[in-house]
Amino acid sequence: MKIIVKNVIGKSEYTFEIEERDVMECFSQAAFFGHHFETCGLCKSPNIHLDGSKAKGFTFIKVICGDCNARRQMGQYKDGGFFWKAWEKYQPPVATDNTPPPEY
Numbered sequence: 001m002k003i004i005v006k007n008v009i010g011k012s013e014y015t016f017e018i019e020e021r022d023v024m025e026c027f028s029q030a031a032f033f034g035h036h037f038e039t040c041g042l043c044k045s046p047n048i049h050l051d052g053s054k055a056k057g058f059t060f061i062k063v064i065c066g067d068c069n070a071r072r073q074m075g076q077y078k079d080g081g082f083f084w085k086a087w088e089k090y091q092p093p094v095a096t097d098n099t100p101p102p103e104y
Helices: 023-034
Strands: 002-009 012-019 046-054 060-063 069-075 082-084
Touching: 002 023, 002 046, 012 023, 012 046, 023 082
Parallel strands: none
Antiparallel strands: 002 012, 046 060, 060 069, 069 082
């Protein structure tokens, strides 16, 4: 089965193409990728965007608020599938050697 999901996150439009043999898995992924983010879950600003990074062999995908810097990270179940974690206020890392933290 194949499903095409179109979604808007912030001001960007995305098209996700999902192809799975298992019908329920296909719909499960379509539901995840079809989750619509209109505003930040903390400050309600529409200034949000999708972002990704890699570190130590892991890929991190998140939605970030450009106003309050809150983040909502994507999680992955061990047995397959994805979920969105709760919105969190970003706390920059604390320097332990008197080096100022990086600016974001």
